[in-house]
Amino acid sequence: MRDFLDCVRTRRNPVTDAGVAHRTMTTNLIMDICLDLKRDLKWDPVKEEFVGDAEANRLRSRTMRVPWQV
Numbered sequence: 067m068r069d070f071l072d073c074v075r076t077r078r079n080p081v082t083d084a085g086v087a088h089r090t091m092t093t094n095l096i097m098d099i100c101l102d103l104k105r106d107l108k109w110d111p112v113k114e115e116f117v118g119d120a121e122a123n124r125l126r127s128r129t130m131r132v133p134w135q136v
Contacts (some may be wrong), residue, residue, distance in 0.1 A: 092111075099116075134136065
């Protein structure tokens with residue numbers, strides 16, 4: 067957290083780039099979904115979705131509250 071705040075203040079690059087941080091958090095979220103569903107899942111890292119599992123894919127995101135949108 068300190069590194070992030072320092073980077074915001076000084077505009078320097080963080081210790082870890084965004085791609086590495088994204089992949090790290092993705093693996094954590096995949097693990098959480100596996101634990102919630104109590105089963106193994108197959109992940110496609112290129113498409114960033116679960117292979118052949120609509121229920122697991124629904125858990126990858128949730129509906130945003132108004133007025134937020136992507």
